[in-house]
Amino acid sequence: MSSQATEERSLVMGVLNVTPDSFSDGGEWFDGQRAIIRGHEMIGEGADIVDVGGESTRPGAEPVPVDEELRRVVPVIEALAPHVRVSVDTTKEAVAEAAVAAGATLVNDVSASLWPVAAAHGVGWVAMHRKGTPADMQDRPHFDDVVAEVTAYLADRAGRGVAAGITEVWIDPGIGFGKTVEHNLALLGAVDGLAATGFPVLIGTSRKSFLGVLAAASDGTPAPVDGRLAGSLATATWAMQRGARMVRVHDVAATVQAATLVGAPRPRR
Ligand code: HH2
Numbered sequence: 001m002s003s004q005a006t007e008e009r010s011l012v013m014g015v016l017n018v019t020p021d022s023f024s025d026g027g028e029w030f031d032g033q034r035a036i037i038r039g040h041e042m043i044g045e046g047a048d049i050v051d052v053g054g055e056s057t058r059p060g061a062e063p064v065p066v067d068e069e070l071r072r073v074v075p076v077i078e079a080l081a082p083h084v085r086v087s088v089d090t091t092k093e094a095v096a097e098a099a100v101a102a103g104a105t106l107v108n109d110v111s112a113s114l115w116p117v118a119a120a121h122g123v124g125w126v127a128m129h130r131k132g133t134p135a136d137m138q139d140r141p142h143f144d145d146v147v148a149e150v151t152a153y154l155a156d157r158a159g160r161g162v163a164a165g166i167t168e169v170w171i172d173p174g175i176g177f178g179k180t181v182e183h184n185l186a187l188l189g190a191v192d193g194l195a196a197t198g199f200p201v202l203i204g205t206s207r208k209s210f211l212g213v214l215a216a217a218s219d220g221t222p223a224p225v226d227g228r229l230a231g232s233l234a235t236a237t238w239a240m241q242r243g244a245r246m247v248r249v250h251d252v253a254a255t256v257q258a259a260t261l262v263g264a265p266r267p268r269r
Pocket of ligand 1: 015017019021022023024025053055056057058089108109110126128172174175202203204205248
């Protein structure tokens, strides 16, 4: 799909997990050649950035050794970077460095700790909030005031990135990372406050489990991963209307349409 008015709309980051175990697309793009084909498909669907990851962050995911993560992501980044902006979704310094050498220009960092790498290489950085690690993050997460705590944390991290010399720093409240359904909804309702920090906001709700809970069947069974498109689009749209400058999604074509609609000029009466 071709999109008009790209300057007006929020950016769409397409998720490309080169993993066997990601929560929604695990195994689908684990083969490098299939991942590259999917990356080109996302470009055709209008993705502004393709986010290549080689380690799942889902609750309980097994850590991946550096060599294996490099083997997964580097060839895919090399193949896609001449055609689209590529980010690397990693928490490892060595992987971020190799990804940048392969052509990635944005470090998507769910640990919010890799600002020295982004600064040293002159690339952008996404600082995401998470509570705990994949092993324990959904173990009864607690905040006294989730919006205040996450906003303060992100402002602090982003400030460190700027002080280190990074000129493109994004903040992301980390929907689903050590948060209950209520925490996620509170943070989505506070996107405008996050945007008021002055840093561009990235939001990733795509297919996440809280959407399954909110769309549960009458017997309480959560909606399956492939039954969460409506929730993914609704929450991405909500976030974009409240000022998110980028959304991270699996369903690129549908989200580009939604972003174009949200960004379209509204005739005044
Ligand atoms: N969510 C996931 C992974 N990386 N990065 C940012 N900045 N924001 C997010 O919300 C975010 C992220 C989890 O989703 P996914 O990549 O589909 O799953 P997995 O971690 O299992 O590979």
